[in-house]
Amino acid sequence: MIELLPLVMFAVVCLALMLGYPVAFTLAGVALMFAGGGIIGGIFDPSLLLTFPGRLFGIMSNYTLVAVPLFVFMGVMLEKSRLAEELLGNMAKVCGRLPGGLGLSVILVGALLAASTGIVGATVVTMGLMSLPTMLRHGYQPALATGTICATGTLGQIIPPSIALVLLGDVLSSAYQQAQLKLGVLNLQTVSVGDLFVGAVVPGMLLVALYMGYLLLVAKVKPAAAPKVVEVGESQGVSKLRLVLSLVPVLVLITLVLGSIISGIATPTEAAGVGAMGALILAALKRQLNLSRLREVMRATTRVSAMIFTILLGASLFSLVFRGFGGEELVHHLFEQLPGGVFGAMVVVMLVIFLLGFILDFIEITFVVVPIVGPVLLAMGVDPVWLGVMIAINLQTSFLTPPFGFALFYLRGVAPESVPTSAIYRGVAPYIGLQLLLLLVLALWPQLVTWA
Template identity: 50%
Template structure:
């Protein structure tokens, strides 16, 4: 490779990262840096500007991707659940359920963090919500402050690895493209596809493993230091009647669990794509919000939920296609019942939408309008960054940067292990300064095709699902690690005055160690990530 090409690649990457650290908008930094170096390369005679003619096609491919439609739908679902106060109710009731145990409030934060991760997947909102609601309570109950801070930060970041997660949707889309490119370069022009479904299935067990490891650490902490994680006296829990409390707890858990099962279950079972499941989740979040606004006047919404479940059951046993020459009587009856149930669903959804329009947010605007505005802002940010990253990767490849990186990684002493360790280390450090969006769109398209061509055993290349899960947990660990982890800043912004930055840093260190231990477990036992996809999809 011409040395000037290698120099341009390095300068372009350093310039982009430097401008990002200075606070310039991500999308325009990526696209502007790429265009600037493209024109400079043309002046120097080492870059062909005709390469840029492929950029419109890249934008069209991005905008026509069915998988990426899931992003705004999952964002809408998460924001709507956040505004409907699901987290507050879950934390309150879980705290009362576990509060009588030593360390019970920490257990409740972790369980609620996992539930919110599986239903919203919005990390910042989860950390802030639990920091506002749980941290003052834990401090008032004489919990060790670093322990409480670490629990909230770690539990709040579970939304990055437990599906359905926006991180996994975007990472799965990029890995799918990278895997195809890797297979084409290896001469396989009919490769197996790797979908977001595969990555969701692969991340489920590692995510639950992390939850279990958090709980084990909290158990031993409360066992060895009971005075720093004391139980709440039973007479202060407000449980007058245990049977009534259990019923209330079931009511609190019922709707989020049904939503999780409907969304994640339909994806893992292969009944729906992530986009279709995200649409179900968005509608379910609206119905849940409508129910929360006026639970005493929610007969139609409850009926719609029951009708929706009945429709799901009917589709399992009957063929509801109407465009057939011959339709058996049993199917005709099932179709008629399905149409009647659909009417009930539509009425329930309409009532829920009307209630979210009528209800007012804290600033006086309609809840639905506020949620819609937040969804558009977050989704626009994601897609504009994706377009800018498309320009960056196009120019990067125009300078033969992919060849440069491939030669560098393949010639590292230590082979595949050294290459993967270096990539994970770079992503970990970048996670201190950049959001997951920039890392996924800048680093993954460049390095993933190279890694996926490298052998982990004689004749065996790296699993894209395993690589995606490793990257996801690595980014989650980076967001937890002092001094620059994003989750630490989220909590610092809402923590009470007596909580110092040192408390937060000290509290997350045991959880960072747990994260690293999880990565080591995945490194030596990749089946933790690859077993479930192989069982569900026979891959």
């Protein structure tokens, strides 16, 4: 029974989170409760807790994690500067005459917004407020409109610079080093956030292409579900010029951030600083920057960053106690007993993460689940970059899956009451299928992730 304590710990944490208790304090509280009971019972080494201050210092001095508040600042500033709103309006005027053109515009702008912000919730809410009324007004089927917006909003989970990939990169790097130590490797290698960004580029583009292909197919088979939008009173040439002028700032910012990382000119943290400054400049050029807006953006950035780092501290304590009870050895033993070897273990981990995505945010899963299963899978020979991208896409899929998908809740909060929740659920179903298809493709051809 004692050897099953790590699984009991994990179950207690999930139960407490489902009851609505704060994530960070739940993780730390459960860990301390079990550690205290273990010390009293003589089954937990109290000296392990003395290593926790060193862990805290390591987290707070981690240069990679500085990128998190900078990317959050960049995303919130771009959201407040209404850059996406202008881009969507101009692109809709150019593409609206095509079958499903307005939906294609939503997907393209959502992908650009994801590449600019990396924040799923902000992208879903922004696209919902901007595009859903327009799509419904022009006769788009409610299920198709809401499904497209939800799916597009979650692209920030996989398209760089994604905050999820930043956090996954840091956690997987530690897990990779633990796996190498377990295998007796002396020259330890790491996994950088830049590696994950490069690995996620092709899957992100494939996902956007799949979304667009599906929408074009619907527009051809059922034209009434995605009708053409005919705008009058403005020439096509003027619309294209405005589109180019609105596209240039976004593309320049994406190129500066991603291009500098992929080319090796800058680290992700340095590129995040460039992105934050670029967002400030764009907001100023659009005359959307003032003291009140800057204060609003800084408060939002502080709130999100504090939440992430507090959860990280609680998860670090939970992970320490989990390992102190022999949790890592238990997971490794369970994986070895699974049929199918590495494939079987990978399928189980993907299924568990998918199900946990219903009740936990990607931050909790990254900080709690990945440190537990990551070292074991990596020690079994799984490529760390491929594993990170697969986890990110898997979480993105769970965010769309009824009835608990977070993206569904975000859109339900801003959608008109005339749009039933059942329509949102029906609308995301085809996009969930496309994401599962992408996971299968990446499982069969991992070179699409590890090409670099």
